[in-house]
Each structure stands twice: as structure tokens, then as C-alpha cells.
Amino acid sequence: MIAQKVALPVTKLPSPDPRRPLTLRDVSEASGVSEMTVSRVLRNRGDVSPATRDRVLEAARRLGYVPNKIAGALASQRVNLVTVIIPSLSNMVFPEVLAGISDALDDTGLQPVVGVTNYMAEREEAVLYEMLSWRPSGVIIAGLEHSDVSRAMLENAGIPIVEIMDVDGTPIDSMVGISHARAGREMAAAILNAGYRRIGFLGTKMPHDHRARKRLEGFQAGLAEAGLELADTEFYSGGSALLKGREMTEAILARTPDLDFLYYSNDMIGAGGLLYCLEAGIDVPNRLGLAGFNGVELLDGLPRRLATMDACRREIGEIAAEIIAGKRQSDLIGGERVELTPKLQFGDTIRSR
Amino acid sequence: MIAQKVALPVTKLPSPDPRRPLTLRDVSEASGVSEMTVSRVLRNRGDVSPATRDRVLEAARRLGYVPNKIAGALASQRVNLVTVIIPSLSNMVFPEVLAGISDALDDTGLQPVVGVTNYMAEREEAVLYEMLSWRPSGVIIAGLEHSDVSRAMLENAGIPIVEIMDVDGTPIDSMVGISHARAGREMAAAILNAGYRRIGFLGTKMPHDHRARKRLEGFQAGLAEAGLELADTEFYSGGSALLKGREMTEAILARTPDLDFLYYSNDMIGAGGLLYCLEAGIDVPNRLGLAGFNGVELLDGLPRRLATMDACRREIGEIAAEIIAGKRQSDLIGGERVELTPKLQFGDTIRSR
DNA sequence: GCAACGGCTGTTACCGCTAACATATCAGCC
DNA sequence: GGCTGATATGTTAGCGGTAACAGCCGTTGC
Numbered sequence: 001m002i003a004q005k006v007a008l009p010v011t012k013l014p015s016p017d018p019r020r021p022l023t024l025r026d027v028s029e030a031s032g033v034s035e036m037t038v039s040r041v042l043r044n045r046g047d048v049s050p051a052t053r054d055r056v057l058e059a060a061r062r063l064g065y066v067p068n069k070i071a072g073a074l075a076s077q078r079v080n081l082v083t084v085i086i087p088s089l090s091n092m093v094f095p096e097v098l099a100g101i102s103d104a105l106d107d108t109g110l111q112p113v114v115g116v117t118n119y120m121a122e123r124e125e126a127v128l129y130e131m132l133s134w135r136p137s138g139v140i141i142a143g144l145e146h147s148d149v150s151r152a153m154l155e156n157a158g159i160p161i162v163e164i165m166d167v168d169g170t171p172i173d174s175m176v177g178i179s180h181a182r183a184g185r186e187m188a189a190a191i192l193n194a195g196y197r198r199i200g201f202l203g204t205k206m207p208h209d210h211r212a213r214k215r216l217e218g219f220q221a222g223l224a225e226a227g228l229e230l231a232d233t234e235f236y237s238g239g240s241a242l243l244k245g246r247e248m249t250e251a252i253l254a255r256t257p258d259l260d261f262l263y264y265s266n267d268m269i270g271a272g273g274l275l276y277c278l279e280a281g282i283d284v285p286n287r288l289g290l291a292g293f294n295g296v297e298l299l300d301g302l303p304r305r306l307a308t309m310d311a312c313r314r315e316i317g318e319i320a321a322e323i324i325a326g327k328r329q330s331d332l333i334g335g336e337r338v339e340l341t342p343k344l345q346f347g348d349t350i351r352s353r
Numbered sequence: 354m355i356a357q358k359v360a361l362p363v364t365k366l367p368s369p370d371p372r373r374p375l376t377l378r379d380v381s382e383a384s385g386v387s388e389m390t391v392s393r394v395l396r397n398r399g400d401v402s403p404a405t406r407d408r409v410l411e412a413a414r415r416l417g418y419v420p421n422k423i424a425g426a427l428a429s430q431r432v433n434l435v436t437v438i439i440p441s442l443s444n445m446v447f448p449e450v451l452a453g454i455s456d457a458l459d460d461t462g463l464q465p466v467v468g469v470t471n472y473m474a475e476r477e478e479a480v481l482y483e484m485l486s487w488r489p490s491g492v493i494i495a496g497l498e499h500s501d502v503s504r505a506m507l508e509n510a511g512i513p514i515v516e517i518m519d520v521d522g523t524p525i526d527s528m529v530g531i532s533h534a535r536a537g538r539e540m541a542a543a544i545l546n547a548g549y550r551r552i553g554f555l556g557t558k559m560p561h562d563h564r565a566r567k568r569l570e571g572f573q574a575g576l577a578e579a580g581l582e583l584a585d586t587e588f589y590s591g592g593s594a595l596l597k598g599r600e601m602t603e604a605i606l607a608r609t610p611d612l613d614f615l616y617y618s619n620d621m622i623g624a625g626g627l628l629y630c631l632e633a634g635i636d637v638p639n640r641l642g643l644a645g646f647n648g649v650e651l652l653d654g655l656p657r658r659l660a661t662m663d664a665c666r667r668e669i670g671e672i673a674a675e676i677i678a679g680k681r682q683s684d685l686i687g688g689e690r691v692e693l694t695p696k697l698q699f700g701d702t703i704r705s706r
Numbered sequence: 707g708c709a710a711c712g713g714c715t716g717t718t719a720c721c722g723c724t725a726a727c728a729t730a731t732c733a734g735c736c
Numbered sequence: 737g738g739c740t741g742a743t744a745t746g747t748t749a750g751c752g753g754t755a756a757c758a759g760c761c762g763t764t765g766c
Binding site for chain 3 (some may be wrong): 376378388389392393396398420421422423424426427428429430431573639
């Protein structure tokens with residue numbers, strides 16, 4: 001129990017500071033072996049005799065030692081963190097991506113660390129800078145659109161980067177997602193095929209939600225192929241999405257009463273619209289069809305199933321995490337590109353023709 | 354541009370490694386000053402002449418230097434991270450707490466890092482251990498119930514700890530929250546006062562959601578004071594909460610048709626129940642009253658406003674963060690204890706007597 | 707009997723940065 | 737001129753771990 005330290009030069013002696021965080025040295029002294037051996041035991045690295053191992057573990061437990069990853073990371077040049085950057089947490093969509101990531105990372109020793117940008121490019125830069133300065137082993141980031149500065153940081157980080165949710169563009173390294181342009185186009189095709197012609201769009205005003213924009217553009221392109229265009233549009237920002245959906249639906253129908261279909265940029269406002277229509281006694285889907293986007297779980301509980309398109313959120317998270325963890329045998333130069341295909345769910349709000 | 358290093362002993366020379374992460378040294382060489390001066394410039398610490406400052410900043414920018422916080426933290430014994438531990442992200446409730454925390458931390462230089470436990474004590478231990486090993490400057494953690502090991506870690510961490518959401522118990526250090534027991538009791542009082550007598554409870558099966566449990570116990574205590582007890586109960590786990598609310602409501606009413614009030618442990622299942630009742634043509638609130646808990650934004654979009662109780666989530670997050678950031682002038686020994694009072698919102702689903 | 711070897715443990719030299727102190731420079735002042 | 741003090745910059749010694757290698761010891765093979 002008595003340490004035989006050689007006179008430490010000028011250094012402050014490890015006097016019995018109260019509440020000084022414990023170090024390897026404390027455990028080493030308590031168990032009578034070198035710091036190196038303690039380190040080996042605690043990391044299960046290298047050969048250590050069972051007797052020594054037990055002694056060390058007992059001492060570590062008794063003292064309540066918690067390793068200092070900062071020091072460990074600096075010395076080993078290895079950090080078990082994966083940076084995850086998403087626009088929002090209040091969207092229901094991103095937590096599901098996170099769940100996929102967490103699951104896939106669970107048995108890898110890697111740990112996701114989340115940063116939120118609120119759909120703002122400058123926030124993205126700031127968050128990225130902050131996160132990269134912890135030297136993570138990988139980055140998973142939503143979207144393909146980044147500022148020049150962000151892009152440069154990602155390119156120079158020297159670690160795997162996976163851009164997720166979207167594949168309409170050129171990735172820095174890997175990408176996993178769906179084509180929102182295609183999703184919009186397919187929805188347009190399905191709606192036209194069902195015979196609807198006077199179509200309105202309701203969505204978010206946010207100019208930085210590139211995926212919503214791409215869906216809209218794809219949708220418009222799909223209509224254009226049939227020689228049609230949107231009969232009316234309505235945008236919102238902020239507030240309770242469900243309520244906004246309700247209000248916007250009322251507004252757009254008041255303004256353009258002959259609409260026969262409403263395409264919502266997300267399920268939440270779609271659900272609000274659906275509730276409004278049912279209350280207003282509108283015949284859905286015959287007089288008016290409705291569709292949203294995302295395939296959120298919430299829809300299961302509504303009076304009628306809203307047509308939607310599943311965005312493969314969980315799967316996107318899982319695959320992205322696997323790429324970072326190196327679970328996918330990619331011999332490709334450059335990163336992987338994985339395009340998932342969302343499936344359209346007709347529900348009860350598109351008539352079957 | 355040429356470094357005059359004295360023959361580095363056995364060390365590998367800083368040869369022109371491709372993709373080697375940049376260090377202070379690179380910036381120092383590029384700008385012709387010492388590493389220390391670069392460090393000063395980048396941290397805005399100490400006096401540096403404007404000319405030098407500009408030169409250094411220019412070089413750092415040009416090279417794309419990102420500081421290594423791992424090394425910085427180790428040297429300065431300071432880490433700008435705040436650990437936040439919550440049970441779930443898919444609950445809508447916790448993201449709002451997070452938003453409050455983020456906001457309050459925004460101008461402090463501190464950065465929240467989130468860990469999720471899924472309501473499992475062992476996960477909490479594991480996450481806590483992992484997080485504490487990064488030596489954060491504070492911990493915000495949901496709930497007052499922790500395993501002995503977790504409690505010991507928190508007590509020994511030597512940093513401020515704020516337990517949030519709940520005040521029914523003894524905190525390790527500080528606590529900020531509401532009394533769920535009281536919330537349950539007050540809801541019981543309001544319901545009884547409105548004349549309801551045959552009351553059912555619907556909630557989650559999760560045995561580790563201590564706050565839901567405390568609300569139920571408080572509620573029962575409130576009923577007991579009037580000589581009543583719950584007429585029936587129904588529990589669920591997993592799945593779409595909205596749908597479960599619907600299904601459970603149907604089930605409990607089928608089993609016990611004479612119930613005149615349903616108290617839901619959260620708004621989401623309450624909303625499902627509300628939708629079910631409206632469709633089933635049940636007269637709410639006269640034949641049957643309904644109430645939930647949390648005051649989630651979603652309720653604004655429903656056909657009728659569900660009675661609920663606001664859990665002060667955002668405010669809890671803000672106050673917790675302020676405590677960690679030292680913004681509150683607390684001269685108390687030990688931590689602060691802040692009890693917020695949720696207010697009951699009657700909405701349209703409790704009759705007014 | 708001895709070199710070779712494998713299992714176990716210790717020693718040394720950093721990882722990249724910063725606190726603390728030392729040094730250089732220069733203006734102002736008696 | 738010499739001293740003081742402020743300003744600007746450099747030097748040194750770690751922070752708490754880990755990689756790499758060195759050393760010790762008892763076997764093993766021949």
C-alpha cells in the first residue's frame with residue numbers, strides 16, 4: 001500500500017487531494033503493479049496473469065476508477081466516437097435514423113454523438129467544427145448540400161464520411177438514402193394514374209430542407225410529363241404541424257375549391273389535413289385524395305390510413321453505421337453509394353380507380 | 354517554410370505524410386511563430402499583436418487546421434461538454450427538454466452530449482460510464498432513480514449533477530422538475546370535482562418509467578381521499594402510441610362499459626383514445642371524460658382539445674442547463690432544488706360541471 | 707546444458723496541447 | 737543611462753494514458 005516513488009522532481013506530490021479524479025497510478029499503487037499492467041487489464045489487451053488481473057480489477061472497482069478517455073484517445077490516436085449530424089430532433093424522422101445507427105453500432109464499440117443544425121448551414125459548420133475537433137472515427141451527416149467550408153472540413157478530415165437520406169447529388173465519400181426526386185415523381189404518377197387532375201401541394205416554407213424541395217421538384221416534373229402543373233400551393237413554417245396541416249388545408253380549399261388532390265410534404269401536416277377533411281365531411285378519397293411522405297408510425301392510429309411513402313429511415317441509419325464500422329466489405333475506391341427504394345403505401349386516401 | 358528541428362532522436366520525422374491531421378506545429382511553421390503563440394491566437398487568450406494574430410489566422414484558415422480538443426482538454430483539464438442522459442428520443446417529450454438545454458447552453462461555450470438509456474438501468478450505467486470517461490463539466494440526467502453503481506459514479510464524479518423531470522425523491526446534487534405524485538393527485542381532484550366517479554387508467558407497462566408510476570400512485574391516492582379507487586386499468590408496451598390508445602380504449606370500454614372517465618398516462622395514447630371515442634360516437638365529455646399528460650404540441654391539431662397537464666419540459670431543460678453553466682447564483686451548500694408547477698389545462702374533454 | 711521461446715511485466719517515449727514561467731523588446735521616466 | 741513596467745513571444749514540463757520494445761523467468765527441444 002505504500003508507494004515507493006522516486007523523488008518526483010518539482011512535480012506536486014500526489015498528496016491526498018480530496019475529490020481529485022483517480023488515475024491509473026492510483027489503481028497501480030493500490031494493486032501493486034505498474035500502470036501499464038493496469039492499462040492492459042482494463043482494456044483486455046495483451047497477456048496478463050489471472051491473479052494479477054483479479055487484483056487489478058478488484059482495486060479498480062473498489063476505488064471506483066473511471067478511465068480517462070481523453071488521455072487514452074490522445075495516446076492511442078483512436079476515438080470510439082461517430083459524429084452524427086442531423087437537422088432536427090423534433091421531426092420524429094431523425095430519431096428513427098438515430099435508432100438505426102445506435103443499433104448497428106451497438107456491438108462495435110463505437111458510440112454515436114449527435115449534433116443538431118436546425119436546418120441552418122452556419123450551424124452545420126459550427127457543429128461540424130466542434131465535433132471534428134474531437135477527432136471522431138467517422139461522420140454521418142444528413143443531406144448532400146453543405147457549405148464550402150463544411151465540405152472542405154469533411155474532405156480533409158481523413159475519416160469515413162457518410163451522407164444520408166438523399167442520393168440526388170454527388171457525395172463527398174459514401175452516401176445512403178433514397179431519391180426524393182424520384183419519390184416525388186412516383187407519387188405524381190400514382191396520383192395521375194388514379195385519375196386526379198387538379199392537384200395542390202402543401203409543404204414547409206423552409207428553404208433549407210433540400211429533400212422536401214427535391215420531392216416537390218420531382219413531383220412537378222411528374223405532373224409536367226402529363227402536361228399538368230400544380231393548381232395551387234400553400235406553405236407554412238413553425239408551429240404544430242398537425243394544426244398547420246389543418247389550417248392550410250382549409251385555406252387552400254377555400255381558395256381553390258375544385259382541387260381533387262392534396263400532396264403534403266410530410267405526414268404530420270397530411271394527418272392534420274386528413275382530420276380536417278373528415279370533420280368537414282369531405283369525401284376522401286373520391287371527391288378529394290390525400291398523400292403525405294415519410295411513413296411515420298403515427299399514421300397507424302388515425303381514422304383512415306393516409307397514403308404515404310416510407311423513407312426507409314431506420315435502414316438508412318443502419319447501413320450508414322455499418323459503413324462507418326467497416327462491416328461492409330467495400331473494395332471500392334471512394335465510398336459506397338446505396339440507394340434504397342421507398343415503397344408507396346396507398347392507404348385509404350387515394351381512390352383505387 | 355523550412356523547419357530547423359534539432360535532430361529528433363528516434364522519432365519519425367514529420368515527413369510529408371499525406372492526410373496526416375494537422376497540428377499546431379504545422380500552423381506554427383506556416384506562420385513563423387511558436388506553437389504557443391498560435392495556441393493563444395486560436396483561443397483568444399493572452400496578448401498577441403494584431404499583425405501576428407492575422408498571420409496566424411490566415412495560415413490556420415489556409416491549411417484548414419482544426420484544433421485537437423482531445424489534446425487541449427488533457428492539457429487544460431477542461432472539457433466543454435455537458436452529459437445529458439435521457440430514457441428515449443422517440444417520446445417527443447425529451448427532445449423538448451433538449452431544446453431547452455441547448456438554448457440555455459448556447460452562449461456558454463458548453464456543448465450538450467446526449468446519451469439514451471431506453472429506460473434500462475444497465476444501459477444507464479453503461480452510458481454514464483462511457484460519458485464520464487470523457488470527463489464532462491456536468492451531468493444532466495432524467496429521473497431520481499438510479500442503480501447503486503450509477504449513483505456512486507455520479508457522486509464521485511466531482512462535477513455538478515442535475516437530476517431532472519422529477520422532484521419526488523432525494524437528489525444527488527441538484528434537481529429540477531415537477532412532482533408527478535402531485536400532478537396525479539391534482540388531476541384526480543379535478544376529475545372528481547367535475548363529478549366523474551367510475552374512473553379507468555390507461556398507461557404504459559414499462560416498470561422503469563418511474564414518473565408514470567408516480568403519477569399513477571398520486572392519482573390513486575387522490576381517488577382514495579374521496580373513498581374511490583380505479584374501476585379498471587389497461588396497460589400496453591411498444592407500438593404506435595396513437596394506435597395503442599385507440600385499441601386500449603376500445604378494450605377497456607368493452608370490459609367495463611360504465612366507466613365515465615379515462616385517465617391516460619400520456620397524451621399520445623390519450624389522443625388515440627379521443628379519436629376512438631369521437632368515431633364511436635361517444636359523448637365526450639358528458640358521457641365520458643378524458644385526460645392525458647404532458648401538454649404536447651400535437652394536441653393542438655386534434656378535433657377536440659384533450660385535457661392535459663403541461664410538464665414544463667422546456668423550462669426544466671433551461672434551468673438545468675443554467676445550473677450547470679453556473680448562471681444561477683446559488684450560495685447553497687449542496688445543489689439547488691427547483692420544483693416547477695405544471696398547470697392543468699381542461700381542454701374540451703372534462704365537463705365543466 | 708543451453709539457446710530459443712512464450713508468457714508476463716516493466717520502461718521509455720511520446721500523443722498534441724496548454725499553464726506557468728522565462729525572456730525579449732521597447733516606451734517612459736527620473 | 738538604468739530602471740520600471742507593460743506588451744509580446746518563447747521555453748519547459750507536464751496532462752493521463754498507450755505503443756513499442758526491453759527484460760525476466762520457467763519451459764521446451766535437442
